Amino acid sequence: MINSSKSRVPLYAFVVFAFVMCALPAEAHLNSTGMGPFYDGLIHFLLSPEDIVPVLALALLAGLRGASYGRRALFTLPVAWLLGGLAGLSAMTATPHPFVAAAWFLLLGGLLAADAKVSLRVTTALAAVLGIYHGYLNGTGMGQFDTAAVALLGLVFAVFVLIALAAAFVVRLRAHWARIAVRVAGSWIAASGLLMLGWAVRTR
Amino acid sequence: MVLAVLVFLCAQTAFAHPQKGEAVGFLTGFRHPISGLDHVLAMVAVGLWGAQLGSPAIWVLPVAFPMVMAFGGMLGLMGVPLPGVEYGIALSAILLGTALMFEIRPPLGLAAALVGFFAIFHGHAHGTELPPGQSALLYSMGFVIATGCLHALGIGIGTVHRWAWGQKLVRVAGGLVAMGGVFFMWKAIA
Numbered sequence: 001m002i003n004s005s006k007s008r009v010p011l012y013a014f015v016v017f018a019f020v021m022c023a024l025p026a027e028a029h030l031n032s033t034g035m036g037p038f039y040d041g042l043i044h045f046l047l048s049p050e051d052i053v054p055v056l057a058l059a060l061l062a063g064l065r066g067a068s069y070g071r072r073a074l075f076t077l078p079v080a081w082l083l084g085g086l087a088g089l090s091a092m093t094a095t096p097h098p099f100v101a102a103a104w105f106l107l108l109g110g111l112l113a114a115d116a117k118v119s120l121r122v123t124t125a126l127a128a129v130l131g132i133y134h135g136y137l138n139g140t141g142m143g144q145f146d147t148a149a150v151a152l153l154g155l156v157f158a159v160f161v162l163i164a165l166a167a168a169f170v171v172r173l174r175a176h177w178a179r180i181a182v183r184v185a186g187s188w189i190a191a192s193g194l195l196m197l198g199w200a201v202r203t204r
Numbered sequence: 205m206v207l208a209v210l211v212f213l214c215a216q217t218a219f220a221h222p223q224k225g226e227a228v229g230f231l232t233g234f235r236h237p238i239s240g241l242d243h244v245l246a247m248v249a250v251g252l253w254g255a256q257l258g259s260p261a262i263w264v265l266p267v268a269f270p271m272v273m274a275f276g277g278m279l280g281l282m283g284v285p286l287p288g289v290e291y292g293i294a295l296s297a298i299l300l301g302t303a304l305m306f307e308i309r310p311p312l313g314l315a316a317a318l319v320g321f322f323a324i325f326h327g328h329a330h331g332t333e334l335p336p337g338q339s340a341l342l343y344s345m346g347f348v349i350a351t352g353c354l355h356a357l358g359i360g361i362g363t364v365h366r367w368a369w370g371q372k373l374v375r376v377a378g379g380l381v382a383m384g385g386v387f388f389m390w391k392a393i394a
Contacts, residue, residue: 049341049342049345050341053341053345098340101341113267113271177263180263183263183267184263184266184267184352187267187270187271188270188345188348188349188352190271190274191270191271191273191274191344191348191351192274192341192344192345192347192348193274193344194271194274194275194277194278195274195277195278195281195331195340195343195344195347195348196340196341196344197278198277198278198279198280198281198282198331199281199334199340199343199344200340201278201281201282202281202282202283203340
């Protein structure tokens, strides 16, 4: 009995060896597979503060002005982002200018801090220009991939969700201190923009 | 064994950590304003003064300070010179501490102008000290949020002002801030 099991050891070893040799890559980590193009686009947006912060500022500004402003921004910004992204997909390169990024922070943060009484038309224009500019930049970065359009959809979906949540959160705020807290957030965004502007001049 | 020794001997530098003094991200920026006691005293004092003065100063002053401070920081980053920065910082602690100690209640515009004026000195000092780095955005956000948190700390402490003992406590805190300012002025002069 012992002899027969001993005699089978080389056979088992050979089978195990054959299996090991035929092993396919496990791809157990997301850095080799990604999460799929849709979620890659979504995560790209959520990990890019230069994209998130202006969107958040616009959502808070629209929320402070009221539900109609929030609804307008909710549909204008993602559509503009998608159009800008589609245009960017066919472009070769685009270098985001640090002055422009700082200017968006300053403009939207300043309007939010001042609780500026911007009209619905101005809010729509801001959402459209912001969406086209950032979407175009995103699109140029994604253009080299086959699944770029799906990734862009994921990104636009993330923009839609963020603006919906942030604007809806602010629209329902009634307490004076809560609305002031939103404006304080705007002053911080504008202040960050000022520092970014100085930094851009320094490193030019 | 020989192979392992050779491999270890040929090891390259990992560069896994930011080099000292390099601005790399949010946490580096967040640490900068809280790393100097002179800045911390003034920023907490702004929050305390806002709480002592009540609404609307309680939010006007902490909104004005980061924005004007960032403007000063921008001037510092651009290399625009500002004379007497250290004196201005020390004087801000002395005056804010004195205002707290004696519960001075100027008009809101004057209080905001005073806070804004000294914020330029604080911002300029930070701007000239900012190390080179790649992530200006995250660094700037961390920097501004830390400043705001210091104001919030001052406002939080200042909420005790509603009680009689709290009013005395805030005045004592003002005295300590002013004393700190005198110390930093002495250091700046010496």
